[in-house]
Amino acid sequence: MSFEVLILPTSWFRNPKTDLSNLRYLINKGYNKPRKTFGIIETLRIISTDSFFDDLAVLPNDQLNFFLLLGTEEKFQNLENNGIYRDFKDEDVQNAFGCDIPKEYRSLFPLSDLPNAKIKIVDSDFKLDDSYLKRVIASTGLRSYDKVSKPGEKDVILTTYCSFLSHAASDFLDFLISNCILNPKIFKALYSEPLSDFKTIVIHADCIIEHNLIDYYTGKCKFFKSNKPDISIASAAGGYKQVIASRNFNIGFLYRRIDV
Known part of the structure; x- marks a missing residue:
C-alpha cells in the first residue's frame, strides 16, 4: 500500500481545542x-490560525470537510534516508516547491495504487502533528456553497486544492468523488444526510484566470466553465478577500456535476 486518506470532518474544525497550525502551513505551502510562479498574489493564503476560517470564507454554520492524501511512513523514511526532507513550515515564497516530491522519487508513489488507499475519518480530538504533515501528498477541501441548492441537489465548493506530486491532485479528486462523496456511509458521516436524498452533487470552483487554471480544471478535472461572469479585481482596490496583489487579475467560475 502506497497511500492513506485522512478526512478531517466538520466536527474536527468545530472543536475549539483543534490546533490548525499545521493545516495552515500545509495550505500556505501549496x-x-x-x-x-506567477508573481500576482503577495499575501499568504492563510494569514494566521486566528483568521483561518475568514481567509477560507467559511461561515460559522458552514460544513467543511478536508481530505488529505498521505504517503506511508515507510516511503517517506526512504526519502529521508536519501537526504530528502520536507519543511512545510518554511513559508518563504522562494522555497515554495521545497515539499514537492522530486522527479527521481515519484516512482515511490504510483498513483495506480490510489484505489487501494485506506480511508479514515478522524475523531474531533485528532492531532494533525508533524508525523502526518510530512507525509502529505495532496489536499482537497469541500465547504458549503453560498447559494440555494435546487431540490435533489447538493452544492459544495472546492477549496485548498493542492498537490505535491505530479498529477496527484486530479487523480485524488476523482478518488474522493468515487470513494467518499458517492459512498453512502461516508457521505452520511460527513453531511448528516443520506446520499439517497440527492440526485446530483455539484462541486463548484473559483480560480485566478491568470494562473492558467481554467484550462487545468476543464482539461484535467472534468469541470465546465460556469455562465457566471468573471470578476475583475483591481490590485489598487483594497484587495479581494484580504488578498493583496501586485497587479490586476480576474476570477473565473467553474463546476463539476456528479450524478448520484
Whole structure:
C-alpha cells in the first residue's frame, strides 16, 4: 500500500481545542507555488490560525470537510534516508516547491495504487502533528456553497486544492468523488444526510484566470466553465478577500456535476 486518506470532518474544525497550525502551513505551502510562479498574489493564503476560517470564507454554520492524501511512513523514511526532507513550515515564497516530491522519487508513489488507499475519518480530538504533515501528498477541501441548492441537489465548493506530486491532485479528486462523496456511509458521516436524498452533487470552483487554471480544471478535472461572469479585481482596490496583489487579475467560475 502506497497511500492513506485522512478526512478531517466538520466536527474536527468545530472543536475549539483543534490546533490548525499545521493545516495552515500545509495550505500556505501549496498556495505559495502559484504565488512564486506567477508573481500576482503577495499575501499568504492563510494569514494566521486566528483568521483561518475568514481567509477560507467559511461561515460559522458552514460544513467543511478536508481530505488529505498521505504517503506511508515507510516511503517517506526512504526519502529521508536519501537526504530528502520536507519543511512545510518554511513559508518563504522562494522555497515554495521545497515539499514537492522530486522527479527521481515519484516512482515511490504510483498513483495506480490510489484505489487501494485506506480511508479514515478522524475523531474531533485528532492531532494533525508533524508525523502526518510530512507525509502529505495532496489536499482537497469541500465547504458549503453560498447559494440555494435546487431540490435533489447538493452544492459544495472546492477549496485548498493542492498537490505535491505530479498529477496527484486530479487523480485524488476523482478518488474522493468515487470513494467518499458517492459512498453512502461516508457521505452520511460527513453531511448528516443520506446520499439517497440527492440526485446530483455539484462541486463548484473559483480560480485566478491568470494562473492558467481554467484550462487545468476543464482539461484535467472534468469541470465546465460556469455562465457566471468573471470578476475583475483591481490590485489598487483594497484587495479581494484580504488578498493583496501586485497587479490586476480576474476570477473565473467553474463546476463539476456528479450524478448520484
